[in-house]
């Protein structure tokens with residue numbers, strides 16, 4: 186089912202390069218720094234990293250996770266982000282082929298993965314991702330003959346609306362904000378790209394993942410869960426599962442109405 190042809194390799198490399206770019210965005214965007222200049226440099230010694238020491242995925246292993254010049258350790262997260270992006274791109278190509286939908290899902294997964302890591306670091310989902318994602322998603326549905334614009338529009342409205350209502354109810358009950366505005370916009374974005382039928386699955390799967398990791402986190406930290414775990418990565422993971430796999434038949438079995 187995972188056929189490898191020259192395009193698979195092309196999309197793997199493209200994903201790895203964009204994963205490398207995502208790492209720059211993740212590091213610089215929350216600090217309001219330019220993602221274009223200056224060139225990649227070591228945060229400790231400031232030396233510019235030449236391209237051959239900056240090859241996605243491989244360079245990190247080759248240098249054993251350290252700066253070539255000053256031996257400052259670099260996080261293992263860099264090659265992980267690059268690998269996830271590379272595998273996602275190659276896999277999406279194998280599922281969708283060279284289609285409009287592939288282009289849309291590549292942009293979508295780049296945005297989701299990048300925004301999720303920013304959310305993990307800073308507990309924010311930047312509007313630059315969610316709001317642009319909604320616009321690009323709706324525009325994509327309009328241009329893409331494989332998609333239906335109304336489906337995307339309803340998906341955006343239900344996605345955003347459902348979480349907005351949950352957040353509002355939570356606020357009325359507890360008088361504190363449990364769900365960030367970023368999550369609301371994120372689910373609106375997911376609905377705009379995946380259509381309204383994706384929303385029930387994304388809500389169920391993300392809650393399941395959140396519960397699983399939440400329990401794991403509580404056991405590990407031996408503290409209660411007050412606030413503090415961002416929900417964006419779970420919503421994003423669920424949306425990626427939705428576009429990676431054909432989950433509709435399972436949803437139809439679980440909810441036969």
Ligand SMILES: [Zn+2]
Nearest residue numbers: 227230252255
């Ligand atoms: Zn260095």
